[in-house]
Amino acid sequence: MKDVFDYVDQHGPECVRELQAFLRQPSISAQGKGVAEAAKMVERMFSSLGAKVEVFRAEGAAPLVAAEIRGDGERALLFYNHYDVQPPEPLDRWEHEPFGAEIDGGRLYARGVADNKGDLVARIKAVEALLEVRGRLPVTVKFVAEGEEEIGSPGLDRYAKEHPEAFSADACIWETGGRDEEGRLELTLGCKGLCYAHIEVEGGSYDLHSSLAAVVPNPAWRLLWALNSLKNEKEEILIPGFYDDIRQPGPGEAELVESLPSSPERLAKSLGVERFVLGLAGKDALKRLCFEPTCNVCGLSAGYEGPGSKTVLPSKAMAKIDMRLVPDQRPDDIARKFEDHLRASGFDDLRVTWLGAEHPARTDPNARIVRVVRDAVVELYRKEPSLHPTSAGTGPMYQVAAQFGTPAVGIGIGNVASRVHGPDENVNVSDFLEGIKCMALVLERFAG
Amino acid sequence: MKDVFDYVDQHGPECVRELQAFLRQPSISAQGKGVAEAAKMVERMFSSLGAKVEVFRAEGAAPLVAAEIRGDGERALLFYNHYDVQPPEPLDRWEHEPFGAEIDGGRLYARGVADNKGDLVARIKAVEALLEVRGRLPVTVKFVAEGEEEIGSPGLDRYAKEHPEAFSADACIWETGGRDEEGRLELTLGCKGLCYAHIEVEGGSYDLHSSLAAVVPNPAWRLLWALNSLKNEKEEILIPGFYDDIRQPGPGEAELVESLPSSPERLAKSLGVERFVLGLAGKDALKRLCFEPTCNVCGLSAGYEGPGSKTVLPSKAMAKIDMRLVPDQRPDDIARKFEDHLRASGFDDLRVTWLGAEHPARTDPNARIVRVVRDAVVELYRKEPSLHPTSAGTGPMYQVAAQFGTPAVGIGIGNVASRVHGPDENVNVSDFLEGIKCMALVLERFAG
Numbered sequence: 008m009k010d011v012f013d014y015v016d017q018h019g020p021e022c023v024r025e026l027q028a029f030l031r032q033p034s035i036s037a038q039g040k041g042v043a044e045a046a047k048m049v050e051r052m053f054s055s056l057g058a059k060v061e062v063f064r065a066e067g068a069a070p071l072v073a074a075e076i077r078g079d080g081e082r083a084l085l086f087y088n089h090y091d092v093q094p095p096e097p098l099d100r101w102e103h104e105p106f107g108a109e110i111d112g113g114r115l116y117a118r119g120v121a122d123n124k125g126d127l128v129a130r131i132k133a134v135e136a137l138l139e140v141r142g143r144l145p146v147t148v149k150f151v152a153e154g155e156e157e158i159g160s161p162g163l164d165r166y167a168k169e170h171p172e173a174f175s176a177d178a179c180i181w182e183t184g185g186r187d188e189e190g191r192l193e194l195t196l197g198c199k200g201l202c203y204a205h206i207e208v209e210g211g212s213y214d215l216h217s218s219l220a221a222v223v224p225n226p227a228w229r230l231l232w233a234l235n236s237l238k239n240e241k242e243e244i245l246i247p248g249f250y251d252d253i254r255q256p257g258p259g260e261a262e263l264v265e266s267l268p269s270s271p272e273r274l275a276k277s278l279g280v281e282r283f284v285l286g287l288a289g290k291d292a293l294k295r296l297c298f299e300p301t302c303n304v305c306g307l308s309a310g311y312e313g314p315g316s317k318t319v320l321p322s323k324a325m326a327k328i329d330m331r332l333v334p335d336q337r338p339d340d341i342a343r344k345f346e347d348h349l350r351a352s353g354f355d356d357l358r359v360t361w362l363g364a365e366h367p368a369r370t371d372p373n374a375r376i377v378r379v380v381r382d383a384v385v386e387l388y389r390k391e392p393s394l395h396p397t398s399a400g401t402g403p404m405y406q407v408a409a410q411f412g413t414p415a416v417g418i419g420i421g422n423v424a425s426r427v428h429g430p431d432e433n434v435n436v437s438d439f440l441e442g443i444k445c446m447a448l449v450l451e452r453f454a455g
Numbered sequence: 456m457k458d459v460f461d462y463v464d465q466h467g468p469e470c471v472r473e474l475q476a477f478l479r480q481p482s483i484s485a486q487g488k489g490v491a492e493a494a495k496m497v498e499r500m501f502s503s504l505g506a507k508v509e510v511f512r513a514e515g516a517a518p519l520v521a522a523e524i525r526g527d528g529e530r531a532l533l534f535y536n537h538y539d540v541q542p543p544e545p546l547d548r549w550e551h552e553p554f555g556a557e558i559d560g561g562r563l564y565a566r567g568v569a570d571n572k573g574d575l576v577a578r579i580k581a582v583e584a585l586l587e588v589r590g591r592l593p594v595t596v597k598f599v600a601e602g603e604e605e606i607g608s609p610g611l612d613r614y615a616k617e618h619p620e621a622f623s624a625d626a627c628i629w630e631t632g633g634r635d636e637e638g639r640l641e642l643t644l645g646c647k648g649l650c651y652a653h654i655e656v657e658g659g660s661y662d663l664h665s666s667l668a669a670v671v672p673n674p675a676w677r678l679l680w681a682l683n684s685l686k687n688e689k690e691e692i693l694i695p696g697f698y699d700d701i702r703q704p705g706p707g708e709a710e711l712v713e714s715l716p717s718s719p720e721r722l723a724k725s726l727g728v729e730r731f732v733l734g735l736a737g738k739d740a741l742k743r744l745c746f747e748p749t750c751n752v753c754g755l756s757a758g759y760e761g762p763g764s765k766t767v768l769p770s771k772a773m774a775k776i777d778m779r780l781v782p783d784q785r786p787d788d789i790a791r792k793f794e795d796h797l798r799a800s801g802f803d804d805l806r807v808t809w810l811g812a813e814h815p816a817r818t819d820p821n822a823r824i825v826r827v828v829r830d831a832v833v834e835l836y837r838k839e840p841s842l843h844p845t846s847a848g849t850g851p852m853y854q855v856a857a858q859f860g861t862p863a864v865g866i867g868i869g870n871v872a873s874r875v876h877g878p879d880e881n882v883n884v885s886d887f888l889e890g891i892k893c894m895a896l897v898l899e900r901f902a903g
Contacts, residue, residue, distance in 0.1 A: 037763030094765050100661055158764050199666065203764045212727025213548055216876040217777050218647065218848035220751035221744045222719065222731045227752035228686065235683040238676065240801075271670065279660025279770075283670045296669045303668035304675035305767050306758035311775060315485030316606050316651045316810040317542050318777050318849070319753050319876055322727075327759060329665050329766050353688075362764040400666035401766070428664040428767055 008448055014136045015443050022443060023115070023436060025052075026128040029090075030108035030117035036069060036091035036158045045090045046070040049152045052131050056138065058150070063170055068162025069154025073173040076134065078144030084376075084453050085149045085176035087407045087415070088127035089156030092119030093428045100430035114433040121421035121434050123182045127152060129420055129439055130180070133446035145454035149176055151407065156182070159201055159363020160403040167406045178376035178415070179408040180449065185421025186438070187393060188273040192384050195417035196263075196377065197369030197397030198404040199300070200332030202341045205360040206230065208324045214310060217318040227309040230324040233354040237302055237328070237345075242284050244302045244330075246348045252335045256298050259372045260396035264294050267393050271296070277423055296399045301331040329363075331401060338364035366405035369397055374414035376453070383448040384418070387441070392418075418445070456896055462584045463891045470891060471563070471884060473500075474576040477538075478556035478565035484517060484539035484606045493538045494518040497600045500579050504586065506598070511618055516610025517602030521621040524582065526592030532901050533597045533624035535855045535863070536575035537604030540567030541876045548878035562881040569869035569882050571630045575600060577868055577887055578628070581894035593902035597624055599855065604630070607649055607811020608851040615854045626824035626863070627856040628897065633869030634886070635841060636721045640832050643865035644711075644825065645817030645845030646852040647748070648780030650789050653808040654678065656772045662758060665766040675757040678772040681802040685750055685776070685793075690732050692750045692778075694796045700783045704746050707820045708844035712742050715841050719744070725871055744847045749779040777811075779849060786812035814853035817845055822862035824901070831896040832866070835889070840866075866893070 034045030053060045053074035063071040095105035095118045103109050103116035137144055153163055167174050187193050208226035238244050271292040283292050310321030342361055349357055384392040408415040420442035426432045482493035501508045501522035511519040543553035543566045551557050551564035585592055601611055615622050635641050656674035686692050719740040731740050758769030790809055797805055832840040856863040868890035874880045
């Protein structure tokens, strides 16, 4: 592969510039900002590879950009990525412009660089390198790049059902990943599912003088009491039936966690966190991160949030809650149980809107693609990667891969300080360039 | 009093213009905006009466503007007012400019017009009318106008202790009041006390990816659980000892509530509220409003509060809580019990800052000033006022009056639709002009 790697080394600056241009285009699906423009850029990048590009559209959904480049042999590898990003807020916590794509101290800073634009461009550049140097690909390559991953991929299931040929492959390289605290690449074999609830409670027609609190119901208290009924201080989720369908991790999966080198303590330190919930440490914390579902408060808002004191009784209160699901929890079932629980607890004054739903998924650790990727990493980086039975995060691995029986492996160019979803999201420029080589090598080795 | 009332009728437009100029000067104590400028305006208004004016200053406190005009006889009447206002937020809920002082359909709209700039100007104009028409006052008049009432009058107690002569009087006319749903004036004989807590919980050093929620403690959950431990769904405040020092209302006070004509149901409707807490109605709701302390959430904030979904684990969470106190609860004691309770419940990770403290106070319903004001109201408006043993709101009646043994009666120019502390705060222009006459009559009748 020296020829291909040399090509990547020679064209590195050009690859970085192309990534920067892509990063400077905001594509915030939650706020509907720049999504169509980013889709256009993806379409152009795929076209420049000479791929057969199809842009699928559905009403109310961001476009799905799919591409296919025929290669040698019968095997097909699917790259799943997304071109949308999380909102950059809170803006005042960024030291670099969220859409400036500035390079500082060897790091490239931008919203979405680690999740997931950097990986998408690295994969495109890997295909380009193989095509430019060899004139052909060792396997057929497919790309699907969606624009709604960060809001739970609401349109993706429909795209997958209507255009299964765009998704069909022998294996799938999942969107993202990165290095752990010791620089070791982490491969992930699954995704958690998700249920995302936006909750509102309404009270008076405007914020009232708080002297009325003796008699007027306070929507913020209603919300607080309702949320309190969802999870207790022991971190037990109290929604009846929430844990019913959880499949215990298989021996292969549990062993993977046992063999993981990660130090959750170092992770905590890098996040500025002093301790884990329930006093957990070491492998116990890792197991919980992999195999336990969550019920998390993403946001709260009510009444006066400014400086100093203002004595009001809020006219409304809002909470955003996400629940990460593990196999075989189903998002529709969990959403129903959530609403049933609120109703049964007397909180029928809460208005719940579901903003996202994802099935959990896991790949069999013994699938061929897992070995191929692991071997490629060892060959390139001379360091054993760690194999995670699942990401703690969510992605539409069920719609893209699991529902078609396609095994999927997550790998990417991020690292433990990449601040995914946070301010100053970043990657090392060198990891981006190595990532291009790694993807080219995976394609070569996947051919067999 | 026809001569004085005629003067008011002739000079009405001029009085309104002077009030509008005062309203156009923001004076938001919670945000430190315009307070010094407003104090200057008050000083000028007092000086124009020919009063002996003193501006007391203390470090970190807004100036207290005091004035005295000697009158006939030995009696002295003190007017207590404040020149600061609540923050106008949320701005998008106003249909009129908060500091525009626009007149629309006979109503004058501005932050602070009902609470309390309209009353302060009405009283100044009453004194002016008596002086202009009669050349002298029937009693000595004192004014104290403070600039921090809306943030709990933190500097007032010190001013009162250092300058007791500015406060000493035979009776006090309290800052504010208004008409009930049937246009009947309400006189109030007391104020609730207050404890205002700003609470913060910190977590990671930035908003984290919510996939970490399985192991990283969420400050929003910590806050929710802590707040939940303060009050239950039966509206019972759970802070140990919170109710210990409550003095049962005297027979005179309880009877006042029984004789009140107010319809809490109509009040609820005007506020856009469907029901009261605990299903209370009629006199039971009124009694609770008068005699029960509160624990109210004024504001909540954490994580992502924008549109759509963002999956974060907030780095911090904030709540603002006010507790309205009744005699003989003491704010310092309640604050201590609040903190002790949080600590004892394991919430020592919450940082509590106290932004306000007030003692509760009540005037004896049999005090002479109560009869004088009631009689003046009947004489002017030909309608019996209603007598409330206390306002449900808070004011520094303890520091200004009760601690010196001065009986105080609240009366003012607002009405049930004045939206005190809310958007589109307003008064009827006619009530402002009648209020000038009423205050002149009270001064005349107080002379004996």
